[in-house]
Amino acid sequence: MSPPVVDVDIFIAGGGAAGLTLASRMASNGYRVAVASSSIAATAISTGRVLFNHDDPAVAEWASLFLTRFRSRESNYDLLERPTVAMTNIGTPLKQSLTNSSFDWTLEDRDVAVVGVIGNNDLDSDLACLELRRSLGICARPLWISPFPYPTAANNHFVGELADILKDNISENTIVLPPISSDPTYALLTKLQNLSGKRVVEAATPLSLPGLRFQLLLEDVAEEVGVRLLKDRRLISIKIHGKEANEAVLSSGMRTIIVKFSALVLATGNLASGGLAVNGRGVIDPLNIFRVSSTQASGIHSSTLRNALSSGLDTCKGRAITKQGVVIRNVIPIGSLLKGVSYPLGYGLGEVMLEAWKSAPIVEDAL
Amino acid sequence: MPSKVEVLVIGGGATGTGIARDLAMRGVDIVLVEAGDFATGTTGANHGMLHSGARYALTDPISAKECAAESKILKHIAHFCIEDTGGLFVLAKDDNEGYADEFLNACRLANIDTHEIDVDKALTLEPGLDSNIRAVVEVPDASIDPFFLTLGNVEAARFYGATVLNHSPVCGIRSSGSRFEVTINSGKKSILADVVVNATGAWAGRTAAMLGIDVPICMDKGTMVVFNGRLVNRLINRMRPPSDGDILVPHRTSTILGTTSSPGSLGEVASYSEVESLINEAAAIFPNIRTARAIRSYTGIRPLLNCKEMGRSITRSFQVIDHAYDGVDGMLSIIGGKLTTFRLMAEKASDVIMKKLGRTARCSTANEEIILSDDEASDIFDVEAMRYRQGRKINNLSLDMACGCEAVSSGELFIQASSPDVVNIDDLMRRTRAGMGYCQAGLCVLNMASAMGVGVSELRHYMSERWKGIEPVLYGEQLRQEAFKAHLMRVYGIDHTEPPQ
Amino acid sequence: MMSRIEDGCIKCGTCQNACPVFRIENYPYFQGPRRIAVEAPRFSRELTSLSDSPHMCTSCALCESVCPSRLPITEAVLKMRTHYGIESEGGRRMISNINQYGRTIAPTSKFTSPVSGSTLFFPGCIGDARVPSAVQGAVDMLIALGDQVYIPNEWYCCGSPLEKIGAKSEVDRLQEMNSAILGTAERIVTACPGCTFQLQKNSNVDVLHVLEHLFEVITPSRLRWRSTNPINVALHSPCHLVRSVGPHTMDYAREILGSIAGVRVIDMDDEGCCGGGGGVTSTFPEMALKMARLRVESAIRAGAHMILAPCPFCVVNLRRVGDLEVKDLTAFLTELSLCR
Ligand SMILES: Cc1cc2nc3c(=O)[nH]c(=O)nc-3n(C[C@H](O)[C@H](O)[C@H](O)COP(=O)(O)OP(=O)(O)OC[C@H]3O[C@@H](n4cnc5c(N)ncnc54)[C@H](O)[C@@H]3O)c2cc1C
Numbered sequence A: 001m002s003p004p005v006v007d008v009d010i011f012i013a014g015g016g017a018a019g020l021t022l023a024s025r026m027a028s029n030g031y032r033v034a035v036a037s038s039s040i041a042a043t044a045i046s047t048g049r050v051l052f053n054h055d056d057p058a059v060a061e062w063a064s065l066f067l068t069r070f071r072s073r074e075s076n077y078d079l080l081e082r083p084t085v086a087m088t089n090i091g092t093p094l095k096q097s098l099t100n101s102s103f104d105w106t107l108e109d110r111d112v113a114v115v116g117v118i119g120n121n122d123l124d125s126d127l128a129c130l131e132l133r134r135s136l137g138i139c140a141r142p143l144w145i146s147p148f149p150y151p152t153a154a155n156n157h158f159v160g161e162l163a164d165i166l167k168d169n170i171s172e173n174t175i176v177l178p179p180i181s182s183d184p185t186y187a188l189l190t191k192l193q194n195l196s197g198k199r200v201v202e203a204a205t206p207l208s209l210p211g212l213r214f215q216l217l218l219e220d221v222a223e224e225v226g227v228r229l230l231k232d233r234r235l236i237s238i239k240i241h242g243k244e245a246n247e248a249v250l251s252s253g254m255r256t257i258i259v260k261f262s263a264l265v266l267a268t269g270n271l272a273s274g275g276l277a278v279n280g281r282g283v284i285d286p287l288n289i290f291r292v293s294s295t296q297a298s299g300i301h302s303s304t305l306r307n308a309l310s311s312g313l314d315t316c317k318g319r320a321i322t323k324q325g326v327v328i329r330n331v332i333p334i335g336s337l338l339k340g341v342s343y344p345l346g347y348g349l350g351e352v353m354l355e356a357w358k359s360a361p362i363v364e365d366a367l
Numbered sequence B: 001m002p003s004k005v006e007v008l009v010i011g012g013g014a015t016g017t018g019i020a021r022d023l024a025m026r027g028v029d030i031v032l033v034e035a036g037d038f039a040t041g042t043t044g045a046n047h048g049m050l051h052s053g054a055r056y057a058l059t060d061p062i063s064a065k066e067c068a069a070e071s072k073i074l075k076h077i078a079h080f081c082i083e084d085t086g087g088l089f090v091l092a093k094d095d096n097e098g099y100a101d102e103f104l105n106a107c108r109l110a111n112i113d114t115h116e117i118d119v120d121k122a123l124t125l126e127p128g129l130d131s132n133i134r135a136v137v138e139v140p141d142a143s144i145d146p147f148f149l150t151l152g153n154v155e156a157a158r159f160y161g162a163t164v165l166n167h168s169p170v171c172g173i174r175s176s177g178s179r180f181e182v183t184i185n186s187g188k189k190s191i192l193a194d195v196v197v198n199a200t201g202a203w204a205g206r207t208a209a210m211l212g213i214d215v216p217i218c219m220d221k222g223t224m225v226v227f228n229g230r231l232v233n234r235l236i237n238r239m240r241p242p243s244d245g246d247i248l249v250p251h252r253t254s255t256i257l258g259t260t261s262s263p264g265s266l267g268e269v270a271s272y273s274e275v276e277s278l279i280n281e282a283a284a285i286f287p288n289i290r291t292a293r294a295i296r297s298y299t300g301i302r303p304l305l306n307c308k309e310m311g312r313s314i315t316r317s318f319q320v321i322d323h324a325y326d327g328v329d330g331m332l333s334i335i336g337g338k339l340t341t342f343r344l345m346a347e348k349a350s351d352v353i354m355k356k357l358g359r360t361a362r363c364s365t366a367n368e369e370i371i372l373s374d375d376e377a378s379d380i381f382d383v384e385a386m387r388y389r390q391g392r393k394i395n396n397l398s399l400d401m402a403c404g405c406e407a408v409s410s411g412e413l414f415i416q417a418s419s420p421d422v423v424n425i426d427d428l429m430r431r432t433r434a435g436m437g438y439c440q441a442g443l444c445v446l447n448m449a450s451a452m453g454v455g456v457s458e459l460r461h462y463m464s465e466r467w468k469g470i471e472p473v474l475y476g477e478q479l480r481q482e483a484f485k486a487h488l489m490r491v492y493g494i495d496h497t498e499p500p501q
Numbered sequence C: 001m002m003s004r005i006e007d008g009c010i011k012c013g014t015c016q017n018a019c020p021v022f023r024i025e026n027y028p029y030f031q032g033p034r035r036i037a038v039e040a041p042r043f044s045r046e047l048t049s050l051s052d053s054p055h056m057c058t059s060c061a062l063c064e065s066v067c068p069s070r071l072p073i074t075e076a077v078l079k080m081r082t083h084y085g086i087e088s089e090g091g092r093r094m095i096s097n098i099n100q101y102g103r104t105i106a107p108t109s110k111f112t113s114p115v116s117g118s119t120l121f122f123p124g125c126i127g128d129a130r131v132p133s134a135v136q137g138a139v140d141m142l143i144a145l146g147d148q149v150y151i152p153n154e155w156y157c158c159g160s161p162l163e164k165i166g167a168k169s170e171v172d173r174l175q176e177m178n179s180a181i182l183g184t185a186e187r188i189v190t191a192c193p194g195c196t197f198q199l200q201k202n203s204n205v206d207v208l209h210v211l212e213h214l215f216e217v218i219t220p221s222r223l224r225w226r227s228t229n230p231i232n233v234a235l236h237s238p239c240h241l242v243r244s245v246g247p248h249t250m251d252y253a254r255e256i257l258g259s260i261a262g263v264r265v266i267d268m269d270d271e272g273c274c275g276g277g278g279g280v281t282s283t284f285p286e287m288a289l290k291m292a293r294l295r296v297e298s299a300i301r302a303g304a305h306m307i308l309a310p311c312p313f314c315v316v317n318l319r320r321v322g323d324l325e326v327k328d329l330t331a332f333l334t335e336l337s338l339c340r
């Protein structure tokens, strides 16, 4: 028996912020697009806070596709005017990031209680209050509550009880909580806000729900505009003839799937998500096909680590280059897989999404 | 703190705290002051071997005998911080065969319980050994945790009435009449003592110089590499004249490879090339070391008294110097030796001190457990981990996971953080092992900061200090780990690789 | 040397967050995948106090599927389990049944089916004993579709449940016993994900889950169903189907159900494990039931009239809840009629 075949115009390996942004743009332009992803994306373990370059006209284009669709999903994401445009969800400025200078404190009222939940490592109220005082001069009150009642998607009815606690037992008007529900929307937060009559702010912590929710939002939008998501399917090899790639092989559990495409986009992320791998002190392409190099970068003191972080796929006019130096005309790497784009050196989600957005013409050209 | 004591001990390594315990048990009125935290000198940077003496059997028979006797005693009195793993001496494929017989003979003479075992048997006991090894000898080496040993000494000394202070650097010593006036903490405190004991190891020269005494110390640096997980079940020694990269020590959740030996200075860090050369040496008996995940490196300084004979050839046995010969009666320096022989060193030094004080009580440190260890197992992993660390467990503790790598609960963090000895995140780490695992505090640092009630700037300082030991092992999985950590730390506005301000 | 599993972890915590057991059983009683597979093996003496945790794992592989380091976590959990030995009543019963019948459960059913042909239908122990209607229905349906399907007179357990409890020698013996019987088929089809995965591991012929067979061999063009009374079904994704056999199977299930007029597939709030795997139904029955209940409640919340699961293990465990009808997807399909 031969493996099943998926036939699309554009095949994107890697379903993080970069892959899903480009996929959604191409699908809404009418192309047949499939995105394969395997394991967690860096996007899903980030804090989900996005910084955009203020001057970039692509921000508006991006927003016209995504933002309305985010809003219809009760995401609470919005574009904020800043020196750099930040897209944030309700309350993101506080966050466990504590002192990150790129975010202003946007809450109008400074009458704040930070509520930690015992056993939840996401938000440490003492630590958050200490940092709020040190960095912003805000005297917030740290409080701790025990884990129950605590709402999750599965036990919605606790929202009411939690709202009562916030309303009756806490005098402050703004209340900061740890990430509150695994629900892909912020509906619970809104409900809590309505029921308690308080301003409820959720901490945006890494390795936790906010990033996961942002990922789910992107996936939702992608599916809505017609992208075919092939989850848990991993790109294991690419067949290349001359200067063109014509087939990709995916693993799906114990089977394989063949993908035929006109253009192949690689959006498999960096060292954190396995789009790149390490070999000794160097960084390599785990598929062992493409050339990896590094760029001059700043932002990390250690030169060895900086070098590794700034490593990524080499490109020529947006196209990938093999280890032998052949430019493959229809393989386009995007996102943090590219050199110099990894988070502590680059801008993270914002940059990754805008650059992915802007690579659409290159992909069209390759079709 | 009292303003007048019989004995003031300077230095809170194994030696100093051992003396404090010894003298306190003899009823002497004593204060110990340590500049940083306990066990932050050579003690906290050693290889963690409880030597059976085998390693020195040929080169230094006196040391070997001392180790043989002392390691037996420590297995009894310090078993809370010792894992009695046993050890193997292994003859590598290309090493000198004749050495094996000489070695066995010497061990017999030093009273070390050794016997040869089949290579095949050794390979089943230690599957990672090179299959081409040619001879294997079993020895009673063990793994010891120097941090908890030292903390145990401190606790015992306090129990017997000693005052033991960390973060109290001595900055001046003056003799006034038959007494000494010692100033501490940039002159904030001072104390009068009849006898002053200089147990400052590699700093002993500087300390003695405060009284104008010349104690010429040469520094010999030893580098070690920590690998994630237990690569070996027993200590593995290479059977050859002591050299670099000979020994693998299974230590709690890790395996430590060491050491090097070269002239060095205080505060030096390891280099990538030292790490590489250690790995190359060790690969002769343990090839898998090349693919194992190194998680950090560190260096310890051996203070050597006889500068002409640098390196390994010098005797490892210790010296108790009575500075009466330098014209300063009442001042002693204790230098050299080994962690394994700290008790014996303390006993000998204390005997001299007792004579000076004109007192007669005898040493009883060999007969009593340093801390009474709790031998009743718990069925909860984190509690059991705590028992093996602290020597005791607390049952109704808050068991939220604070450090996953080392199985430290938030309850254990909070208990330790509330000790007056603990003033920074480093101190907390040493008392719990939180942050010592493979992610090198990537996650638990926030929990530690929170338990300490400190914020991002303290956290940054701690991470920067940790980085020094990580940079030299930035290859393979640890490089990936640190890249990930850079993402994570950026969320808190931190570059964890930045040098401390 | 491949690097050891405990060396590949970067401590992102994703596996712990993804584990369905970790979500309902409190730490430290259950320690989570990272602790069991990655952190704990680095300890030595402490290991005596981990004993329950590895046995509570349902082998759902959710942890492994999200791990950015792609560590073989479930395999490592099983290794820890073997390290502690088989201590469950259920495990012992299973082994004694194997010794007696060559099956984990005493054979009960008699199927009406040819005994030779080209496509061997492998009923599997659970299919045989707990959801025989699915087996019989599948055979009938495939015959109706013109397939040369048969059930051999004799067959033995595929070994999958025994592997999960670490009974290695039994697994090898069963494979030996089955090899002559299975070796003659052109293709093997089963309705059980565990059997599919286990048999395929040791076989040169294609071993297909019935969904794969319907979609890839029979092909959708021949699967035209008559419409049915309107019904909302929640489609449960069996862990061993999605993550061992492959996620494409659930795409097939969705497409097949989507092509039936009257059937509406309802999305549940989350993907999850029913608690039926890894032997926990016998070692920790309460916990297994708690997990099943979460799935059933989620289906009810979503407005489903019935749960469909293409795995007999899931069906058996989900049925224990009792609040909602649960059917094997294969059985459901066979009860519909095809257009001729
Ligand atoms: C802990 C952490 C915190 C962060 N915080 C922030 C923040 O606060 N703000 C910010 O702007 N940025 C943040 N970032 C950075 C940001 O998350 C990344 O820059 C961004 O998500 C990169 O997106 P991407 O699409 O390039 O890659 P990813 O999101 O990593 O997506 C790559 C995808 O490809 C998949 N993949 C890999 N190999 C294959 C294969 N062979 N076949 C199929 N799929 C494959 C991966 O599994 C993954 O799903 C953070 C990152 C981390 C790790």
Ligand SMILES: Cc1cc2nc3c(=O)[nH]c(=O)nc-3n(C[C@H](O)[C@H](O)[C@H](O)COP(=O)(O)OP(=O)(O)OC[C@H]3O[C@@H](n4cnc5c(N)ncnc54)[C@H](O)[C@@H]3O)c2cc1C
Pocket (backbone or CB within 6 Å): B010, B011, B012, B013, B014, B015, B016, B033, B034, B035, B036, B037, B038, B039, B040, B041, B042, B043, B044, B045, B046, B047, B048, B049, B050, B051, B168, B169, B170, B171, B199, B200, B201, B202, B203, B207, B220, B221, B222, B223, B259, B299, B300, B301, B302, B334, B335, B336, B337, B338, B339, B340, B341
């Ligand atoms: C690389 C290496 C590996 C080793 N491996 C082993 C081994 O495996 N097994 C073994 O048995 N032995 C080993 N040793 C030997 C052993 O570590 C040392 O002999 C022992 O730790 C020495 O302890 P100490 O207390 O004398 O010195 P230190 O631990 O150095 O203590 C001196 C203390 O004095 C303090 N101090 C300095 N100046 C002042 C001041 N002005 N005021 C107050 N305090 C001050 C310092 O902060 C320090 O804490 C090793 C040594 C090295 C270098």
Ligand code: SF4
Pocket (backbone or CB within 6 Å): C018, C019, C020, C021, C022, C032, C033, C056, C057, C058, C059, C060, C061, C062, C063, C064, C073, C074, C077
């Ligand atoms: S296989 Fe499933 S139940 Fe087992 S540890 Fe992993 S996620 Fe948890």
Ligand code: SF4
Pocket (backbone or CB within 6 Å): C008, C009, C010, C011, C012, C013, C014, C015, C016, C034, C038, C063, C066, C067, C068, C069, C070, C071, C073
């Ligand atoms: S998901 Fe993988 S890398 Fe992340 S903590 Fe778990 S085992 Fe480690």
